[in-house]
Amino acid sequence: MSFKTWSEFPTPIIGLAPMDGYSDSAFRRICKEVNPNIITYTEFTSADGIHHNGDSIRRRLQFHPSESPVIAQIFGKNIETFQTAAKYCEDQGFAGIDLNMGCPSKKVVKSEHGVALRRNCDLAFQLIEAVAKATNLPVSVKTRLGWSDASDLTAFGKGAESAGAQMICIHARTYKEPYNVPAFFEPVYELKRNVAIPVLGNGGIISMADGMAKLGNLDGFLIGQATFGNPWIFSESPPQTFSEKVDLMKRHTAYLIESKGESVGTREIRKHLLTYVKAIPGARQYRSRLSVVGSYDEICTVLDEIEAAIRDV
Numbered sequence: 282m283s284f285k286t287w288s289e290f291p292t293p294i295i296g297l298a299p300m301d302g303y304s305d306s307a308f309r310r311i312c313k314e315v316n317p318n319i320i321t322y323t324e325f326t327s328a329d330g331i332h333h334n335g336d337s338i339r340r341r342l343q344f345h346p347s348e349s350p351v352i353a354q355i356f357g358k359n360i361e362t363f364q365t366a367a368k369y370c371e372d373q374g375f376a377g378i379d380l381n382m383g384c385p386s387k388k389v390v391k392s393e394h395g396v397a398l399r400r401n402c403d404l405a406f407q408l409i410e411a412v413a414k415a416t417n418l419p420v421s422v423k424t425r426l427g428w429s430d431a432s433d434l435t436a437f438g439k440g441a442e443s444a445g446a447q448m449i450c451i452h453a454r455t456y457k458e459p460y461n462v463p464a465f466f467e468p469v470y471e472l473k474r475n476v477a478i479p480v481l482g483n484g485g486i487i488s489m490a491d492g493m494a495k496l497g498n499l500d501g502f503l504i505g506q507a508t509f510g511n512p513w514i515f516s517e518s519p520p521q522t523f524s525e526k527v528d529l530m531k532r533h534t535a536y537l538i539e540s541k542g543e544s545v546g547t548r549e550i551r552k553h554l555l556t557y558v559k560a561i562p563g564a565r566q567y568r569s570r571l572s573v574v575g576s577y578d579e580i581c582t583v584l585d586e587i588e589a590a591i592r593d594v
């Protein structure tokens with residue numbers, strides 16, 4: 282699919298939220314297999330790291346053609362490194378570049394990156410403008426309602442739009458709020474009434490129906506934590522039994538090993554496997570084994586044993 286601006290993209294725009302440690306290439310491939318129409322974002326990636334040619338940083342930006350369109354999400358605060366990073370992402374074939382202005386982690390905020398840019402709007406807008414000038418790709422911004430309330434959200438969104446942002450996604454919680462409090466979408470609807478660019482809502486969405494119910498005047502929504510162990514959340518007709526799901530779990534494992542090697546891949550798939558089997562009562566006794574699995578074959582063996590055990594119940 283080719284498009285120059287997010288305004289051309291079919292709505293509602295539904296996507297997997299960027300999540301450090303989760304929305305890597307393997308999980309994005311899996312979610313795209315479940316629903317080929319969704320968009321995906323990379324995990325947030327340091328513009329400084331890309332600029333300084335960090336190999337491990339650049340590895341975070343690898344993706345498989347089947348994932349397209351993928352948005353590369355970058356964070357930082359330096360105009361020059363943002364511009365290099367934007368060029369790099371364009372050369373890699375990404376569909377868009379997203380600027381992270383929402384990350385609340387202590388380290389990120391202390392460095393004046395992520396959500397800290399909401400307290401330095403002039404720099405935030407300069408960064409958007411610089412990236413928009415440095416690339417032909419559509420530039421977007423993902424941020425939160427605000428620091429401790431949403432009083433400046435509309436002003437921020439209008440400023441981002443004037444600076445060249447072509448889409449904005451709002452995680453409908455403030456910086457001060459943890460990830461598990463109810464999201465508050467009203468200020469996001471108000472923002473949309475004041476800008477022409479697509480606005481996506483995000484926060485606490487637990488199903489496609491829930492996302493559609495919260496859509497209001499927005500152009501789409503992203504789902505984050507509710508995808509853990511449940512990529513089928515993006516499906517219109519999700520599988521009902523473990524047997525129907527097990528092949529996808531094995532493929533997820535295979536993709537992770539393909540992209541990161543067997544040692545890292547098998548270590549990183551463990552947390553996903555534990556969430557895949559979380560709600561399955563018969564699988565309780567297998568969880569300790571899943572938390573130490575060390576090879577693809579071993580993972581398939583445990584999953585097959587769970588499937589057989591559940592089938593026989």
Ligand SMILES: Cc1cc2nc3c(=O)[nH]c(=O)nc-3n(C[C@H](O)[C@H](O)[C@H](O)COP(=O)(O)O)c2cc1C
Pocket residue numbers: 298299300301302303323324325354381383384423452460483484485486503504505506507
């Ligand atoms: C483990 C984890 C990692 C995250 N990493 C990122 C990230 O790299 N970039 C980003 O913009 N947001 C990140 N987020 C925020 C999510 O994209 C999303 O805004 C948030 O989880 C709210 O959506 P949800 O309630 O559907 O999970 C992360 C969230 C979680 C839980």
